Amino acid sequence: MKYPFQEIETKWQKRWEEEGINKANLSEAEKKLYALVMFIYPSAAKMHIGHWFNYGPTDTWARLKKLQGNNVFEPIGYDAFGLPAENYAIKTGIHPHDSTLQNVNDIRDQLKTLGAMYDFDYEVNTSLPEYYKWTQWLFLLLYKNKLAYRQNAPVNWCSKDATVLANEQVVDGKCERCGTEVIRKNLTQWFFKITNYAEELLQHLDKIDWPEKTKTMQRNWIGKSVGIEIEFAVASDSQSDKSKSDFESDSTFRVFTTRPDTLFGVTYVVLAPEHSLLKQLTTSSQKNLVENYLEEVKKETEIERQSTTKEKTGVFTGSYAINPINNEKIPIWIADYVLATYGTGAVMGVPGHDERDFILAKKFSLPIKKVILEEGKLANEELQSAFCEVGTLVNSGKFDGFNSEIAKEKISDELEKIGKGKRKINFRLRDWLVSRQRYWGAPIPIVYCESCGEVPIPENQLPVLLPYNVDFRLGGESPLARSEEFVNTTCPNCGKKAKRDVDTMDTFVDSSWYFLRYPSSKNSEVAFEKNVTNQWLPVDKYVGGAEHAVMHLLYARFITKVLRDTGYINFDEPFLSLVHQGTITNKGAKMSKSRGNVVNPGTFTEQYGGDVFRLYLMFMRPYDESGDWNDEGIQGTWRFVNRIYQLLLDNKEMLRATSFKAKYEIQSLQSLDKILYRKTNQTLKKVEENIHDFHFNTAISSLMELLNELTNSPAAAGKRTNEITTWCIHKLIIMLAPLAPHFAEELNEMCGGKESLFKGNKWIRYDETAIAEDEVTIAIQINGKLRDTMQFPIDSHDEIIKQAVLQNDVVKKYVDGKAIAKVVVVKNKLISIVVK
RNA sequence: GCCGGGGUGGCGGAACUGGUAGACGCGAUGGACUUAAAAUCCAUUAGAACGUAAAGCGCUCUGUGUCGGUUCGAUUCCGAUCCCCGGCACCA
Numbered sequence: 001m002k003y004p005f006q007e008i009e010t011k012w013q014k015r016w017e018e019e020g021i022n023k024a025n026l027s028e029a030e031k032k033l034y035a036l037v038m039f040i041y042p043s044a045a046k047m048h049i050g051h052w053f054n055y056g057p058t059d060t061w062a063r064l065k066k067l068q069g070n071n072v073f074e075p076i077g078y079d080a081f082g083l084p085a086e087n088y089a090i091k092t093g094i095h096p097h098d099s100t101l102q103n104v105n106d107i108r109d110q111l112k113t114l115g116a117m118y119d120f121d122y123e124v125n126t127s128l129p130e131y132y133k134w135t136q137w138l139f140l141l142l143y144k145n146k147l148a149y150r151q152n153a154p155v156n157w158c159s160k161d162a163t164v165l166a167n168e169q170v171v172d173g174k175c176e177r178c179g180t181e182v183i184r185k186n187l188t189q190w191f192f193k194i195t196n197y198a199e200e201l202l203q204h205l206d207k208i209d210w211p212e213k214t215k216t217m218q219r220n221w222i223g224k225s226v227g228i229e230i231e232f233a234v235a236s237d238s239q240s241d242k243s244k245s246d247f248e249s250d251s252t253f254r255v256f257t258t259r260p261d262t263l264f265g266v267t268y269v270v271l272a273p274e275h276s277l278l279k280q281l282t283t284s285s286q287k288n289l290v291e292n293y294l295e296e297v298k299k300e301t302e303i304e305r306q307s308t309t310k311e312k313t314g315v316f317t318g319s320y321a322i323n324p325i326n327n328e329k330i331p332i333w334i335a336d337y338v339l340a341t342y343g344t345g346a347v348m349g350v351p352g353h354d355e356r357d358f359i360l361a362k363k364f365s366l367p368i369k370k371v372i373l374e375e376g377k378l379a380n381e382e383l384q385s386a387f388c389e390v391g392t393l394v395n396s397g398k399f400d401g402f403n404s405e406i407a408k409e410k411i412s413d414e415l416e417k418i419g420k421g422k423r424k425i426n427f428r429l430r431d432w433l434v435s436r437q438r439y440w441g442a443p444i445p446i447v448y449c450e451s452c453g454e455v456p457i458p459e460n461q462l463p464v465l466l467p468y469n470v471d472f473r474l475g476g477e478s479p480l481a482r483s484e485e486f487v488n489t490t491c492p493n494c495g496k497k498a499k500r501d502v503d504t505m506d507t508f509v510d511s512s513w514y515f516l517r518y519p520s521s522k523n524s525e526v527a528f529e530k531n532v533t534n535q536w537l538p539v540d541k542y543v544g545g546a547e548h549a550v551m552h553l554l555y556a557r558f559i560t561k562v563l564r565d566t567g568y569i570n571f572d573e574p575f576l577s578l579v580h581q582g583t584i585t586n587k588g589a590k591m592s593k594s595r596g597n598v599v600n601p602g603t604f605t606e607q608y609g610g611d612v613f614r615l616y617l618m619f620m621r622p623y624d625e626s627g628d629w630n631d632e633g634i635q636g637t638w639r640f641v642n643r644i645y646q647l648l649l650d651n652k653e654m655l656r657a658t659s660f661k662a663k664y665e666i667q668s669l670q671s672l673d674k675i676l677y678r679k680t681n682q683t684l685k686k687v688e689e690n691i692h693d694f695h696f697n698t699a700i701s702s703l704m705e706l707l708n709e710l711t712n713s714p715a716a717a718g719k720r721t722n723e724i725t726t727w728c729i730h731k732l733i734i735m736l737a738p739l740a741p742h743f744a745e746e747l748n749e750m751c752g753g754k755e756s757l758f759k760g761n762k763w764i765r766y767d768e769t770a771i772a773e774d775e776v777t778i779a780i781q782i783n784g785k786l787r788d789t790m791q792f793p794i795d796s797h798d799e800i801i802k803q804a805v806l807q808n809d810v811v812k813k814y815v816d817g818k819a820i821a822k823v824v825v826v827k828n829k830l831i832s833i834v835v836k
Numbered sequence: 837g838c839c840g841g842g843g844u845g846g847c848g849g850a851a852c853u854g855g856u857a858g859a860c861g862c863g864a865u866g867g868a869c870u871u872a873a874a875a876u877c878c879a880u881u882a883g884a885a886c887g888u889a890a891a892g893c894g895c896u897c898u899g900u901g902u903c904g905g906u907u908c909g910a911u912u913c914c915g916a917u918c919c920c921c922g923g924c925a926c927c928a
Contacts, residue, residue: 002875213840217923220839225927257928270928308837308926342927349928355837356926428927546922583922619861621848625841626921633848636861639876646876698850701860708860779856784909786856824908830855834908 003645003743005609012742013112021758022117024073026519029535033070035062036515036575038544038552039077039124040111041084042103047110048591049599049617049629050545054581056614057623057696058543059116063738064691066117069761073536074117075518077124078104081132082507086440090473096440097468100127113610115741117758122521126510131517132442133463134527135510138559139434140445140456145566147193148434150454155433157185163474164437181301190444190503191431194558198222198427200572201557209577211624214549221550223428227258228412229344230421232269234281235320235329253277253321256343256426259353260415261407263325264396265371267361268349270314270333273297274340281332283318290315290334297336305336312337312360324420325411326397335360343426351386358386371395372404432555434506439472439479441504449491449498458492464500478502512555515539515574516563534570542575545583553578579694582626591629599629608638611740615641618696618739640704641743644736647711648729648750655751658726666770673724677770679709680728684766687735696739703735731764733757779830780805782814798825805831 016022037058040051059074066072078100085096085103092099104125111118124131142148155164158175164187174181194201202222205215234251255269271278273294282290293315297305304310314335321332330349337356338347351361351368361368370383372391379394393399393407402410415421435444443464445457457464467486472479480486480502491498513527519536520528553575560574583590586597604613616637621627648655669677683706690699710728730751737744737757748757773794778801780788788810792801802823805811815835822834 213923216840220924223927227928255928259928306926310926312926337926337928339927347928354928356928426927549923619848625849627848630848630862633862635863640861642876697848698860701850704860777856781855781909784907789856822908824855826855830909832855832908 001646001649003609003642005611005742008746009113009115009610009742012745013115015745015756016758019756019759021756022074022119024075024119024122025071026073026532026536028071029532031070032536033062033065033072033541034536034539035065035072035074035541036518036539036543037076038542038548039079039511039514040107041079041082042100042107045593045598046103046106047601049584049601050581050591052114052601052614053584053617054544055111055114055116057581057618057694058541058579059114059741060614060618060696060738061541061543061691061694062117063741063758064688064763066758067734067737067761067763069763072117073122073519074119075122075124075521076111076116076118076120077514077518077521078107078126079507079511079514080104080125080127081441081504081510083438083440086438086472089440095468096472097127113605114614115610122518124514124517124521126442126507126514127440129463129465130524132466132510134517135442135505135513136445136457136462136464137459137527138513139442139505139509140459140462141566142192142562143446143456145562147196147562148190149193150188150190152186152188153191153433154184154186155189156182158182164435183301187435187437189433189435190501190505191433192509192558194432194555195427195429197558197561198224198429199425200561201429201554204557204572208573208575210575211546211578211580214546214553214578214580217549218554221429221554225258225426225428227256227424227426228260228415228421229254229256229424230260230263230348230415231324232321232348233324234277234332235322251277251280253346254344255346255348256424257348259350259408260411260421261393261399261404262350262353262371263323263348263411264393264399265350265352265369266323266328266330266348267351267367267369268331268333269321270335270338270347270349270360271317272338272340272345273334273336275334275345278317278334281317281319286316286318290317293334300336312356312363314360314364316364324415324418331366333360333364341430342428352383353386353388355386355388358383369395432506432508432558434509435503436506437478437502438504439466439470441507442466442510443480443486444501444503444505446501447489447491447498448501449493449496451496452491452493452498455491455493455498461492466504478504480504508552508555511552512559513563515542515556516569528568530568533568537569538571538573539575541577541579543579543581546580580624582621582624584629585626586629588628599631604631604634608634609742611743612638612641615700615740619700621697623694623696637700640700640707641740643707643711644732644747645743647707648747651725651729652750654722655726655729658722660723660727660730663767664724664727664770666767669724670721672720676709676720676724676728678773679706680731681766681770684731684735684764685771688763688766691738700739703732703739706732734762734764737762776828778805778828780808780811781830781832782811783834784832787811787814794828798827801825801831805833 035058037055062072062074080100085100088094088099089096108120126132126135139148157164158178158180160175160178160180202219202224205218231252231254312335314333317332317334319332320329323330338345349357349360349366351357351366352370353372358368360366368383370379371394372387373379373394374387374389374391390404393402393404399407399410412421412423416423443466445462445464447455447457449455467483470479470483475482487499487502489498489500490496516528516533516537519532520526523529556574560569561572563569564572585591586599589595589597591598601613612634616634619637620633664677666674666677683702686702687699690696733744733747733751734757736747745757775791776794777789778792779786780790788808790805790808802825806815811833815833818835820833821836824832
């Protein structure tokens, strides 16, 4: 009889619900364990295979922990604001509120078929006022603490869709949706001051258990550079130009460098085209050239400008600067590769020791000066390319002869002493732009009053409701601007007429704190209760896609630190331990609707059931590895489940009738009992360790081995006692419970079990004394090659093994007549004989 | 270009801390059951040469991207090199 999964899975889902098996007990924080998956983004589509691959295995991990007696909290929710729902609305006319609610209901039903331990009483939905009220509260908290500010800034703009795009919606410089090239546009926007936390965000990476590559990505993203800002004076004769009489040589600008040791090698300086001093520095003879260049730069897209493959361009301003270390007069250039937004917007050109500068100098025939000497090279040898490694200083006055690392400090000291420099640390990290000119998000809780100016909405007036009746089709401005009803309001301060901010928040703001909301999701008084939050957080295990490495995961860390500093929580990091599942591709590409290569999990759950499908996803390959989808192997897990089911059907009476002890003394067991008892204990150990480490594939293969031992052993029938067989099958069922929960519950009931396996801590700790083998196979190597194997009692003495092996016929063949040069014995493993 | 991760049978993948490479599963081949097919069960399955009349068995060699090194012994450590995947992309 085939395993009737349909009947069994609905039966147990119903029973779990009735008996409240998945209910979390948050009032009791002892042995608490918060297991979390990245919540679902329901705006676009229903659950796909990737969600199953994220949620199923994570639930297996959480269930193991529950079986082991932990108080497990495993919530789920919906990241329900965002572009896809809005785009869908624009296309179909169905309001995003309606489509999202419908989708959430459908997804909740799908999630139930997964059989995870979700407590749906605690679910969150970021698009509901009871949630986004607190997202707005969070915004105001940052605002009050001067961590939210408004500034005019360039943003990604898609002219066809008439909207800003989030960075992640810009793919290869083009709009993800319509393929239009994205341009930069200046708009007044809200920012969160994440840069205040740059240093701490970097430092604390060392104390969290995250994949190393994710931490590296964050480190690179934060991009700390230690260097110095150096002041250059503008040469007085630069302004030979009579029209600039009010401008004399007291004008200065600064450059940022991490290589002060190369300061003597500066042969020019370069400013960003946006540099504030540019107008003053441009001489009349260069004016046309500079203006033409600025025009060209303006025409470039951000992508073209940032392209490393593009040929370097730039023009001379006509002015000169004075190098503070040696008073050399050097030309001031502008070039588009210098970023106005980083450092001081000006850099010193050291063509001898910087690749970019080398290329520019070659192109415009600027001098190249060698100031760092490569070991083993001559000082007068011409540089063929920039030398960027550590070396010895030359042509650097009193610093000649110093190692460049030491010279960095010496020259920095000197500059600080003469007041021409100040050590500085720069970060690549920029403040987080949170405004979106979109409808489907949390409104920014700020009004603009004619007399009071920018006014935050008082907390007791939250939420600022997102109006339903809005023309959300794209138009050149935020859809909310078209809602008179929304825009026009009164100032909470003075009561006069005021206008609301018409932008909504980036959905990453919603997801930057949702893990705090779960334990308090029913509380309408606060965003999260202080006590329960400090007891249940941080999250113990967080599982989700690696694509969030520098967005969501960085924002959530930032918000956590802000809430700590404002006294709301008492921990530094939101996610102590992080795991990324691999990406399942199909026909070599990421699954997506537009490619038409999405694999629907329903195809498999309908044919094989949820347990078999989730088992297969876990068995398929290591959890953190990506790879192409292939359903051929699912037969194997289907057979595995059915073989177990058949085994239980065949032995139902025996299993119910046989009683057994919790534990046996292994040496008292007879041969086949002993082998099975040992194998079962070995499997218990392996399954426990492998699931803990997210190595589900090997956990399942060891269970398959155990089943083979149980059913395939040639002499098994009749030579094994019912007692040990029954004992083993009970353990097998418990080991299956985290992996295939419905199935295991059913098997347990077939054996006479009355209570759910997930009540109480039913996991069995393996018997340490029953793991070790009595006999071991010793490999025999001669001159490094395997020649034979022999059986020995475990822990046999080296000398005994040596004597026995030398009597072995195969060994004799190789050894006789030759001298034994060396014998290496590795305990319980092998013996290696070297002959000459 | 830079930073990560990875190359193991026909396929997905195992292999503790340098110690018998290929666990487990898929697929394939042969067989049993069946009127037949599916399902199920059993056996074989890295490649090559050789011995025996043959099945079987025995035996030897090669083999973890490629080349080299360390070692009694290397998928594992070291150096070089090629390829694939992911991330960043002039941050001075």
